[in-house]
Amino acid sequence: xxxxxxxxxxxxxxxxxxxxxxxxxxxxxxxxxxxxxxxxxxxxxxxxxxxxxxxxxxxxxxxxxxxxxxxxxxxxxxxxxxxxxxxxxxxxxxxxxxxxxxxxxxxxxxxxxxxxxxxxxxxxxxxxxxxxxxxxxxxxxxxxxxxxxxxxxxxxxxxxxxxxxxxxxxxxxxxxxxxxxxxxxxxxxxxxxxxxxxxxxxxxxxxxxxxxxxxxxxxxxxxxxxxxxxxxxxxxxxxxxxxxxxxxxxxxxxxxxxxxxxxxxxxxxxxxxxxxxxxxxxxxxxxxxxxxxxxxxxxxxxxxxxxxxxxxxxxxxxxxxxxxxxxxxxxxxxxxxxxxxxxxxxxxxxxxxxxxxxxxxxxxxxxxxxxxxxxxxxxxxxxxxxxxxxxxxxxxxxxxxxxxxxxxxxxxxxxxxxxxxxxxxxxxxxxxxxxxxxxxxxxx
Ligand SMILES: [Zn+2]
Numbered sequence: 144x145x146x147x148x149x150x151x152x153x154x155x156x157x158x159x160x161x162x163x164x165x166x167x168x169x170x171x172x173x174x175x176x177x178x179x180x181x182x183x184x185x186x187x188x189x190x191x192x193x194x195x196x197x198x199x200x201x202x203x204x205x206x207x208x209x210x211x212x213x214x215x216x217x218x219x220x221x222x223x224x225x226x227x228x229x230x231x232x233x234x235x236x237x238x239x240x241x242x243x244x245x246x247x248x249x250x251x252x253x254x255x256x257x258x259x260x261x262x263x264x265x266x267x268x269x270x271x272x273x274x275x276x277x278x279x280x281x282x283x284x285x286x287x288x289x290x291x292x293x294x295x296x297x298x299x300x301x302x303x304x305x306x307x308x309x310x311x312x313x314x315x316x317x318x319x320x321x322x323x324x325x326x327x328x329x330x331x332x333x334x335x336x337x338x339x340x341x342x343x344x345x346x347x348x349x350x351x352x353x354x355x356x357x358x359x360x361x362x363x364x365x366x367x368x369x370x371x372x373x374x375x376x377x378x379x380x381x382x383x384x385x386x387x388x389x390x391x392x393x394x395x396x397x398x399x400x401x402x403x404x405x406x407x408x409x410x411x412x413x414x415x416x417x418x419x420x421x422x423x424x425x426x427x428x429x430x431x432x433x434x435x436x437x438x439x440x441x442x443x444x445x446x447x448x449x450x451x452x453x454x455x456x457x458x459x460x461x462x463x464x465x466x467x468x469x470x471x472x473x474x475x476x477x478x479x480x481x482x483x484x485x486x487x488x489x490x491x492x493x494x495x496x497x498x499x500x501x502x503x504x505x506x507x508x509x510x511x512x513x514x515x516x517x518x519x520x521x522x523x524x525x526x527x528x529x530x531x532x533x534x535x536x537x538x539x540x541x542x543x544x545x546x547x548x549x550x551x552x553x554x555x556x557x558x559x560x561x562x563x564x565x566x567x568x569x570x571x572x573x574x575x576x577x578x579x580x581x582x583x584x585x586x587x
Contacts, residue, residue: 165539165571166436166484168274169427169472170247170564173465174240174293175447175495178209178533178555179509179520183455183498184462187407189514202473202487205541208548209531209555210563212493214242215252215262221529223552230505230523233497237527240447241304243492243561244296245269248440250565258292258310259300270569271297271438275319277573280383280433282322283314284426286419286464287394287444288344289325290314293492297440298323311346315354315386316361322426322439324387326394326416328367333398335391335413345388354386372417375425385429389416396464397445397457407456407517419443420468427475436484438572441468450496453522458496473537482538486571488564491532497523531555540571 173180190201211221217236225232238246239255246252249259249267259267271281283294290311292304298318299310307327314323327344329351330337342348353360363386366372372387389395391413401410417425423441430437443465449458469489476485500507501519509520531552536544544567548557 164484165486165568167480168438168486168568168572169441169476169488170439170568171441171443171465171469171472171487171489172244172247172293173443173446173462173489173491174287175450175493175527176443176462176465176491176532177494177496177498177528177530179498180446180450180458180462181466181533183509183518183520184459184466186509186511186518187459187515188463188466201470202535202537204535205537206535206544208534208536208544209552209558210490210534211549211558211560212238212243212246212491212532213252213529214238214246214255216242216255217529221531221550221558223550226530226552227506227554233494233528233530234524234526235529237529238493239304239527240292240492241296244293246561247490247492247564248297250562250569252562256304257302258295258304260302266300269297270565270572271440272319273569274438274572278435279572280321280430280435280437281318282320282426282430282437282439283324283442284322284419284422284439285325285442285444286396286422286461287325287442287448288327288392289323289388290327290344290346291325291444293442293444294323294325294440307343308347308350311344312350315346315350315363321384321433321437322387322429323363324372324385324389324422324426325444326389326391328388328390328392331390331392333392333394334400335415338392341392344392354388360386369415369417369421372421372425375428376417376421378428380428380432383429383432385425387422387425389422391416394445394448395419397448397454397461407459409456418467419464420471423468423472424475427472427479431479436572438568441472443468446491447495450498450522451525453496453525455517455520455522458498459517476538484539486536486538486540486568488534488536488568490534490564492561494528494530494532496525497528497530499523531558534559540567543567543570
C-alpha cells in the first residue's frame with residue numbers, strides 16, 4: 144500500500160460510491176482468437192453442446208460479450224452491417240497485436256506496430272505501470288517470447304514492436320514488473336534442443352549475463368527448467384520477483400517439428416518446457432504474496448501463429464492449452480479468496496485467419512466431426528481481420544463491461560471497444576478505491 148493511492152481518492156469515492164472494487168485483476172488474451180477458434184476447440188474437446196455455445200473452460204461467466212479491435216490506422220472502426228454484408232470486408236483495416244494490446248492496456252488507439260506511444264509520439268502509461276506505482280504486484284506470462292507484442296504492450300514503450308532487445312530491457316529494468324515468464328530462451332531452439340545463441344528476445348548478451356548471474360537482474364530470481372516452473376505452480380515460492388524463460392526459443396509448442404497442419408497431439412510435445420497453465424499458476428502464486436493485490440496478463444500467444452500458418456491442428460492444440468490455463472486460473476481463484484475482489488477477463492487482441500465452415504469464401508458454420516476430431520472448417524486468410532472477438536468476464540466489476548457496450552452486432556451481440564478493458568480495470572484497481580481502509584485513511 145502506498146500513499147499515492149490514498150491521495151485524491153476522497154472525491155473519487157463519492158463519484159463512484161456503491162461500485163465494487165477489485166484487488167486482483169487477471170487479463171487473459173489469446174492472440175488471434177476469433178469466435179470460431181473457441182468453437183473448433185470446444186468441438187474437438189467434446190464440450191460442444193449447441194450452435195452458439197462458447198463455454199470456454201467451463202467457467203460460469205458473468206458476462207459474455209464481443210469486442211471491437213481496431214487501431215488508430217482504422218478510423219472507421221467496426222461496422223456490423225458491412226461485416227456481414229461482404230465476406231471480404233473484415234480483411235481490410237485490421238489491427239496488429241502491439242496496437243491492439245496497447246489499446247487494451249493503455250486505453251488509447253495507437254498506430255499499428257508501435258507500443259504505448261500516442262499518434263503524436265507521447266508516452267502512454269499502461270495500467271500495469273499505474274498498478275505497480277499504486278502498490279500492486281504486476282506480472283506478464285506468455286507462451287511466446289517475453290518481449291513479443293502482447294506482453295511488451297503490458298510493460299514497454301517503443302516505436303517498433305520488433306525492437307525486441309530494447310523492449311526486453313525496458314521490461315526487466317524499468318517496468319516495475321514482478322513476474323515475467325515466457326519463451327525466448329537464447330540457448331535453445333523451437334524443439335527445446337540446444338542451439339546457436341540468439342539473445343535478442345531477452346535483451347542482449349549483457350542482460351542475459353545479468354539475468355543468469357548469482358544476484359539476478361534487477362532483483363529477479365531466474366528460472367528456466369520445467370521443474371522450477373512447476374514448483375512455483377505447486378505453491379513453493381521463495382522470492383518476490385521471478386523472471387522465467389522456458390528452455391525453448393519462440394514458443395512453448397506451436398513451432399516444434401512434426402505435422403503442423405491437420406493433426407492434433409500427434410507430434411511429440413517439447414518435453415522440457417512448462418505448460419501455459421503451469422506458468423500461469425506459478426505467476427499467481429508469486430504475485431499473491433503481495434497482500435495489496437496484483438494485476439497479471441497471461442497470453443496464449445501462438446493461437447495467432449497457428450492461424451497465420453492456417454494450421455488447424457496446431458490452432459486447436461494452442462487454443463485448448465489456453466482454455467486449460469483459463470480453467471486452472473479460475474480454479475485457483477475459487478481456492479484463493481474467491482471472486483468478490485478478483486476480476487478475470489478473457490479475450491483476444493484481434494481475429495486471425497478468418498476461420499469459418501468448410502465452404503470457402505462465405506459465412507458458414509464449422510461442422511463437428513466428434514470428440515477428438517478436427518471439425519470441418521476452412522481458413523480464408525493468412526492475416527488478421529477486423530472482426531469482433533469474444534470477451535468473457537467474471538468476478539468483481541465484470542458487469543461494468545455490460546454497461547460499456549457501444550453497439551450491437553446481429554451475430555455476436557453487444558460489443559465493447561478494446562479500450563474499455565483499460566478503463567474498467569483502472570477504475571476497479573485504482574480510481575474506485577472504496578476499500579474500507581482507504582476510506583478511513585481519506586476521511587477528513
Ligand atoms: Zn498475428
